[in-house]
Amino acid sequence: MLDIKFIRENPDLVRKGLRDKGAVDNVEKILELDEKRRKIIAQNDELKALRNKVSSQIPILKKKGEDTASVFEEMKRVGDEIAELDNELRKIDDELEEILRWTPNLAHESVPVGKSAEENVEVRRWLPEGFSFENDFEILDHIELGKKLDILDFERGTKISGSGFPLYKGAGATLERALINFMLDFHLQKHGYKEILPPILVNRDSMKGTGQIPKLEEDMYFIEKDGLYPIPTAEVPITNIHRNEVLSENELTIKYVGYTPCFRREAGSYGKESKGFLRVHQFNKVEMVKFAKPEDSYEELEGLVKDAEDILQALNIPYRIILLCTGDLSFSAAKCYDIETWSPAEKKWLEASSCSNFEAFQARRANIRFKREGSKKTEFVHTLNGSGLATSRLMVSLLENYQTPEGKVIVPKALQKYTGFEIIG
């Protein structure tokens, strides 16, 4: 949610920001409602002040034995007027709130302006020593390889649940678990995060807090009977840990990392990149979440990307960093880097991580604030998060990059102590 005061004071900046993000320019409507709202509040507060003043006199009048009937009558009229204004105000508040909830965050000034993914910018890439985009033998894609080695079974996953629900078997299941444990340990030991194991069903307030609702409602699973949503990312429960809280300055920056399965309906995306692991309804992800002071958040964003990169370097997997342009930026994000790993079978880069700074956008929705040392004022924190990383796409790159001409898969050095074996097949 954007700050209404900021919109009031910088309408043109907001207009431009919304245009750059490819969103509807509703600034005019917002300003109109805002003005109406403030006018009614001023009017109403005056009436309430009168009512309070008279009310406090009534016990005194009664004590003196004076007649209160005429006062009551007048105050009844005032009361009715207040009720009317209250109603009007509620309607305006609802309307304004609804519009603001549908208004996306604005991009940071360092984000390139662009319409679509075409205009994203590659910031840097990292390739393992001796790496080549050309291979001397035919690389099997992760589906064939998974089948051949009997470590991934998409058919049976489909039988159990439906398409997009992967089944890992044997060394595949172990490798997946090893990846998760490796990444968690890495962030805990080398990057100073605190581990979180959150609930994976959350209520509607939590989904609203991080901005998945209302915009992405159709992409979420929903358990109607209990009003709970299976999380699309650990960002939701972990960011909501501090919903409706006031943090103290000296505990910031808070850095959490947690593993959860993630659930996405991916409505309407069938056919495109939907085979195997490329688009799934359930996947595993290790997520990093930060709560930072506003002045620190962009530095923390760079750190977040670096933390995710460290994992890939430790695994020796080729990747590149993409800075998303304004048009490709998600609803809540002010700035976002994608990390894409190389798939030699697909011959393309696959998004394995997304690291974003939401500035105060989520904090305002979720009411997450902090207080500076010695200050009475509260401010909204900046929230950030990034996958560190999602295992499904990472698994694709890993299986493909580490396969041998014989169709076996070598386990990366860093994972061997977690798997207990060095080669699959």
Added chain:
RNA sequence: GGAGAGGUGGCAGAGUGGUUGAAUGCGGCGGUCUUGAAAACCGUUUGGCGCGUCCGCGCCACGGGGGUUCGAAUCCCUCCCUCUCCGCCA
């Protein structure tokens, strides 16, 4: 699933229609005293909104929402949550 109890300030805990945004205690912060500390004593200590922005003034909030009333923490309705007991399941 059945029965009961309860949701008040950072915490504990009063308050059952009228200067109660809220007693009291603890905690926190500031001060006095002290060589220093403790103790004691004094003071202070919620958040949001609107107007003016130097000082300030006003409004709202006692789980959420609605209602009764001149006036609600207090009465009524409704929803949510927590706890205890029983049953059921893991």
